[in-house]
Amino acid sequence: MSNFPQFSVLEEAILVEKPEAKEPLGILFWICVGWIGLNIVGALFANVLPIENPLFQNYSFINSGPSLHHLFGTDDLGRDILARVIYGSRVSLSVGAGAMVIGFGVGAPLGMLAAYRRGRFDTILTNVMYVLLAFPAIIATIAILSFWTPRSLFKIIVVIGVASIPLVYRVIRTATLSVATKDFIIAAKVQGATDRRIIFRELTPNIAPIAISFLLIGVATVIALEGALAFLGLSVNPPTPSWGNMINEARTILQVNPWLVIFPSAALCLFLLCLNFIGDRLRHHFDVTEVKL
């Protein structure tokens, strides 16, 4: 479609009007990004890294503390905790990534469409989503996983991903609503832009910052949910290591070998805190006000 020159001027004027006094992201932000990156690299290349097999049981080194041979020590079956922590990150990372792909894949388009179209479609969908949102996620996931047996990582990702759809929907819908009533959208409509163009060229770039900062917090939320499921013994089956099930297996022998709980807990906590911190900083950076309920 043709682009009227006066429209692009108008659009620019609106863009320029925004105050550009953004504070820098800060050194802590980049440390967090680095830590997340390190975790991702570790999870991807766990096979290649010079670490032991996480399932190898060495009975002459049981419950040993950190040493040069086993930097994080060994567990009650003589398995290397460092290797298990690194391999364990794979479960958390795939749940975080997979569930958010499902959540954003379904929730984001629905949220945008609902906020853009409004009308009955929006009313019904929003009410349904609020019903789902009002429900305790952990009870729902336990209920579904209890008979969708046998449990596997894939099923856990699907269940958590579906559970995150209403959350994503709400955030994206609210974000779109705040943009969809702005003048430049109305200008584009008056100009005769197609719905497709408005959604992809006008709406999407404007809600992307909100979506990205929420994405990180969403990843942290689903990883914490998977951790909770694993802690309750309802996630991937042992011996596959995950941070949650390592903590679960070790909590009964916490007094005997505290390292066994400390290292996976530290890994999980640091990862979640970094994700939350990055998300929070980005939200401030893009000047997104907290989504009001």
Added chain:
Amino acid sequence: MFNYILRRLIQSFFVLLIVMLITFTLPYFQPHGILTPAYGVLGTHANARTIAEWGAQNGMNHPYVVRFWNYLDQVFIHFNLGHSYKQNLSVWNIISLYVPRTIWLALSSLVLTAIIGVPLGMFQAFRRNTVFDYGATGTAFVLYGVPSFLLCLLLLQLFTFSLHWLPASPPTGVAPWAIFTDPVGFILPVLALTLLSLAGLSRFMRGTVLDVLVQDYVRTAKAKGCSNVRMLFRHTFRNALGPIITIMGLYIPLLISGAVIIEDVFNYEGLGIQTLNAASLGDVPTVLGITLLTAILTLLGNLAADVMLGVVNPRIRVEGK
């Protein structure tokens, strides 16, 4: 106001119907569909004929719609949440003893969270960007980010194993009033649940109060020589109350989720432990019964919050008429 409550009640009823449709439909997705329990009940006697017979005896041969109608009748008229074939007990029998205990846990945490979180958030907003505010915001941020089960383990390690101050779990047994007769054992679970929800609430409270504090009428009040206490409680608090009540209503599902973890860590006999036991046994009717009960509790919580919102905010009442 009456119309408003009525409208919300009808809405909640429809939501409940949707939830029931889901809990009713889920068993169809089991390996053998709704006849799955027959294989457990009949054991070695299971063959095509006996299974069909068993299905007929338990009303499972009816069409989907008829069965759903029977299910509604069973839940609404007979208050029967289903039958657990694994334990050969009605689901309500299995969980009824534990419902009050979980409600006590959640309620006492909710009250404590409100009592501590609301003033804390207000004070943070009032003294914003001071050392106190940064400290509290930082603590809340860490508490918010740390998974609940780790916080529980940490509290357990600190207060029970290191300091020997508090017992690791509340007294066993199901007396719902044990929280008053023997409160020491309940301190840790309630504390853990309170800390978990406190982080979110104080953060939310700070933001809400900040929004109100920048309003013109607050500045006017200050300019007229209004004292800080009066400014905070008469002008700010009343206007921040609406969002707080809404968020407190939304805390009920959060508290129930938190209760699952906390009951597991502190061995607190409640709905959460029952859910986990049923889930690990593969006792689907019990899991779904608890799910339905949770939905009802959640809806009641939201309804209560909405009604309260109508009480404190006249605009909503008028809109409802």
